[in-house]
Amino acid sequence: MSKEKPLILVTNDDGITAPGIRHLIKVVKDFGEVVVVAPDSPQSGMGHAITVSNNLYCDKSSTSDSDILEYSCSGTPVDCVKIATQAVLKRKPDLCVSGINHGSNSSINVIYSGTMSAAVEAGTVGIPAVGFSLCDYAMDADFEPTTRYVKKVVSYMIENKLNTGTVLNVNFPKLSADDIKGIKVCRQAKARWEENYDKRQNPQGRDYYWLTGEFINEDGGEDTDEWALSQGYVSVVPIQFDLTAHAQLNQIKDLNIEH
Amino acid sequence: MSKEKPLILVTNDDGITAPGIRHLIKVVKDFGEVVVVAPDSPQSGMGHAITVSNNLYCDKSSTSDSDILEYSCSGTPVDCVKIATQAVLKRKPDLCVSGINHGSNSSINVIYSGTMSAAVEAGTVGIPAVGFSLCDYAMDADFEPTTRYVKKVVSYMIENKLNTGTVLNVNFPKLSADDIKGIKVCRQAKARWEENYDKRQNPQGRDYYWLTGEFINEDGGEDTDEWALSQGYVSVVPIQFDLTAHAQLNQIKDLNIEH
Numbered sequence: 001m002s003k004e005k006p007l008i009l010v011t012n013d014d015g016i017t018a019p020g021i022r023h024l025i026k027v028v029k030d031f032g033e034v035v036v037v038a039p040d041s042p043q044s045g046m047g048h049a050i051t052v053s054n055n056l057y058c059d060k061s062s063t064s065d066s067d068i069l070e071y072s073c074s075g076t077p078v079d080c081v082k083i084a085t086q087a088v089l090k091r092k093p094d095l096c097v098s099g100i101n102h103g104s105n106s107s108i109n110v111i112y113s114g115t116m117s118a119a120v121e122a123g124t125v126g127i128p129a130v131g132f133s134l135c136d137y138a139m140d141a142d143f144e145p146t147t148r149y150v151k152k153v154v155s156y157m158i159e160n161k162l163n164t165g166t167v168l169n170v171n172f173p174k175l176s177a178d179d180i181k182g183i184k185v186c187r188q189a190k191a192r193w194e195e196n197y198d199k200r201q202n203p204q205g206r207d208y209y210w211l212t213g214e215f216i217n218e219d220g221g222e223d224t225d226e227w228a229l230s231q232g233y234v235s236v237v238p239i240q241f242d243l244t245a246h247a248q249l250n251q252i253k254d255l256n257i258e259h
Numbered sequence: 260m261s262k263e264k265p266l267i268l269v270t271n272d273d274g275i276t277a278p279g280i281r282h283l284i285k286v287v288k289d290f291g292e293v294v295v296v297a298p299d300s301p302q303s304g305m306g307h308a309i310t311v312s313n314n315l316y317c318d319k320s321s322t323s324d325s326d327i328l329e330y331s332c333s334g335t336p337v338d339c340v341k342i343a344t345q346a347v348l349k350r351k352p353d354l355c356v357s358g359i360n361h362g363s364n365s366s367i368n369v370i371y372s373g374t375m376s377a378a379v380e381a382g383t384v385g386i387p388a389v390g391f392s393l394c395d396y397a398m399d400a401d402f403e404p405t406t407r408y409v410k411k412v413v414s415y416m417i418e419n420k421l422n423t424g425t426v427l428n429v430n431f432p433k434l435s436a437d438d439i440k441g442i443k444v445c446r447q448a449k450a451r452w453e454e455n456y457d458k459r460q461n462p463q464g465r466d467y468y469w470l471t472g473e474f475i476n477e478d479g480g481e482d483t484d485e486w487a488l489s490q491g492y493v494s495v496v497p498i499q500f501d502l503t504a505h506a507q508l509n510q511i512k513d514l515n516i517e518h
Contacts, residue, residue, distance in 0.1 A: 042312065044311055044312070045308060045309045045310070045311040045312075046306075046308045047305075047306040047307030047308045047309070047337070047376065048306030048307055048308075048370045048371055048376075049304060049305045049306045049307075049308040049335075049371075050304045050306070050371055050470065051304070051470060052303055052304040052470060053301065053303070053304075055459075055467040055468060055469050056456075056467060056468045056469075056470070057465065057466070057467050057468075058466075058468060059465075059466075076308075078306070078371075079470070082452075082454050082456075082470065083454075083456060083468060085454075086453075086454040086455065086456055087454075087456040087458065087468060108383060108500070110502055111307045111376075111379065111383075111500055111502070112307055112308075112309055112337075117306065117307075117370075120370065124367060124370075124451050124452075125451055125453075152516070153516065156514065156516050160514050162510075162514075163507060163510070166504075166507065167504075168511075169502075182517065182518075183516055183517045184517060185508060185511050185512045185516065185517060187501075187503040187505065187508065188501050188502055188503045190501070192383050192384055193341075193383075194345075194384075195341050195342075195344075195345040195346075196345065197315075197341075197342060197345055197346040199346065200314075206316065206318075207316075207317075207318075208314040208315060208316050209314060209315045209316075209317060209342060209346060210314050210315075211309065211310060211311060211315070211338070211341065236511065236516060237502075237503055238503065238504040238507040238508060238510075238511050239502045239503070239504055240502055240503070240504035240507075241367070241370055241502070242446075242447050242449070243369055243370070243428075243447055243496075243498045243499055243500070243502075244446040244447045244496055244497065244498070244499070245425075245426075245497040245498055245499035246446065248422060248425065248497040248499075249444060249446065249497060251421075251422070251497075252427075252444050252495065252497050253444045255415065255419050255421075257411070257412065257415050257442055257444060257495060258441065258442045258443060258444060259441075
């Protein structure tokens, strides 16, 4: 077993200067050697996007307020993880932490989330990873109540032998430290977004649209992330990147598509 | 039951003028009323990205070579599906078809793929959807051998009562019509990308990077999409967007993270 301190890669999707990642860096720096590779600009809603047709910059960052090595990258959150593991870091990280996101990534939001996609990307190459999100979109959100639980999850991830590719989606309710009831391990709630595009005209008379929408939770289960958050718990959902709908394999075969 | 012809939404990630989508439109137009809402520029590798901080344009397109209604959208493939279903179409589509992508979206590529994310987005709101991809990145790839199988899958999707949210990931081997052996229903192979960033210097002396990489299939199973494609079959993988790693729920609970 290595005697080195655990190497922890930190990233996010709100950009390297966002309060959420600054808080996360402060909390995880006691757990090992921390290296930050994060986007140089906000990348919310980028999902698992990668940069294929443009070049990337990845520069040592001047925002560092400590001796922690930080790099700001011109790409997406997934680009950050790829370039960190393949071009920046000297060894494979023991853990990748992403966030703390300004806003929820529970239920269906996980598929749109750059924060979670960064964690998933680490998972695809066998790095245990966790994405943290606070259900508060404000830039001046109070991240202090998350501290205790971030520490708990990070020490859990480092101490336990988890399956290769373990990725956790952790969401915090917008509550004071005293009001958070604890942690619940959950499944992803079945939910969807119902968009309501705001149609306008530009000064030249051309129509354009703004994305607005309503979140609709269609899942009454008391074992879901939405339920846990609504009850004041921190939700922890283990995430996979095998998207095969195994339950449907036989149904599709039975319907004779192969013949 | 409705007497109307099935409404088929067509989109892609290579852009509305790409040969792959032009071929797809030609093939599906006999199956119902076709409306195209596709990106106005290439959006490969955009994954499930959505446009949250910018406005979107979605204009009637002039590239139409028939009486089919076509719109080109300034956003990502997922934006196209959202704006199509919420602002363009008068009723919910009976089917969403995405592609035909210039290049493979088998195995782990599904998570980076704008083509597949568009199909998944349709699935999240209960529209049966299928993404088609040809394992040939060339812009002048020969899509003719796919015709027979696109017809088969589309008529299968329209005729059968599939589960709400059924999404199929269909990949075609780069073979002549005579050499394609048929269709195999598969699971997603366990595979990953190993990047090899090409580091260069811009004229001002600043380092930059190009993403290059090698695809590594770590899965020897003969029930996977990679295996089927290697054997000359069209691979069909049913896809889900519940990312919960159900098999891991109890392991995580047992490790006592809740206490």
